[in-house]
Amino acid sequence: MVDLTALLTDLAAESEQLDALVAPLPAQDWARQTPAEGWTITHQIAHLAWTDHVARLAATDADAFYATLTSTPGPARLVDAGAESFLAPPHALLARWRAGRSALAADLAAVPAGDKLPWYGTRMSPTSMATARIMETWAHGEDVAEALGVTRPATGRLRHIAFLGFRTLGHSFAAHGRPVPTAAVRVELAAPTGGTWSFGPAGAADRVTGPALDFCLLVTRRRHRADLALVATGPVADGWLDVAQAFAGPPGTGRAPQATADTGTPS
CATH class of the missing domain: 3.30.1050 (Nonspecific Lipid-transfer Protein; Chain A)
Structure with a gap:
């Protein structure tokens, strides 16, 4: 059984590694295209901030999470629409991403033992959600690194x-x-x-x-x-x-x- 506290520590470390990569970038570099068609570096970070937001809803307000399912343009556009809704100038986007991921960690830690969170097509334990956030953060970080021509070291995470x-x-x-x-x-x-x-x-x-x-x-x-x-x-x-x-x-x-x-x- 994986310890949730350890997972959240690794999630924070994965996020901080990506944060350190994008935080010093001039505004024009946030507009660089990444390997995901139509997505800039800004889109990649906006996607992470949006996904943290809906994960927080899943952890704290299931009704609000389910409401997002009926307010989106359908599965084919869900991911793009989510990222687009969080697009902002780099300094504002960074602040929102940092605040959101910190709040999500606290929300996941507060989920009662044994509870499952609603998610897209499934239900997830807090440990599974934290694992999924590590996966997403690393994967989209790879897109950002590739756009910048950077090779990131592989870690135990x-x-x-x-x-x-x-x-x-x-x-x-x-x-x-x-x-x-x-x-x-x-x-x-x-x-x-x-x-x-x-x-x-x-x-x-x-x-x-x-x-x-x-x-x-x-x-x-x-x-x-x-x-x-x-x-x-x-x-x-x-x-x-x-x-x-x-x-x-x-x-x-x-x-x-x-x-x-x-x-x-x-x-």
């Missing part, structure tokens, strides 16, 4: 994203309209801090192995499997690498192989 990626195997197939497999998959990843992160039964015939960073890039749909050093053994594992996604909602187009580089839709 990737374990949360790798675990979420493993846990969402069934969702990944369902989100792409494919039957959810019943066969178990073993995942063994080389951790950036040394050692191996393993998920799933050791005796599973279907397996995925490779660097943890590559697996996280795959399940956040930031890289095509052809550009990653991941090895799939067995039909379920192989099919999973085509559809893996750790986030809720539509999969988007994903990223094309770098040899035929194309942009993907944000998530």
Whole structure:
């Protein structure tokens, strides 16, 4: 069982790493295009601020959260519309993002034990919500870093994203309209801090192995499997690498192989 306090500490660290990357940028750099088609750096931070906002509603006012579902333009436009609604000049956006993520941490810590929070197509425990926020912050941080030509160091916080990626195997197939497999998959990843992160039964015939960073890039749909050093053994594992996604909602187009580089839709 993952400790919520430890998760929130890692979420704060992931957010602060991205904050340190964007805070010094001149205003014109916030307008840089990122790999997500049509999204600038401003859109990326606005998306995080908006998602923190709706996560706070889920943690504190379920009725208000459900009201957002009827006031949005539908699933296909939900993510774009959310980011657009939070667009603001950099200094104002930064202040809103900082205040919102701090408030969300306090709200998640205050959720009564055993309660589940409403979310898009599912319900989540506070620990699952915190894990999802780490995943989102890291993934959109990757988009920002790529726009700036920066390579960020991989940290032990990737374990949360790798675990979420493993846990969402069934969702990944369902989100792409494919039957959810019943066969178990073993995942063994080389951790950036040394050692191996393993998920799933050791005796599973279907397996995925490779660097943890590559697996996280795959399940956040930031890289095509052809550009990653991941090895799939067995039909379920192989099919999973085509559809893996750790986030809720539509999969988007994903990223094309770098040899035929194309942009993907944000998530």
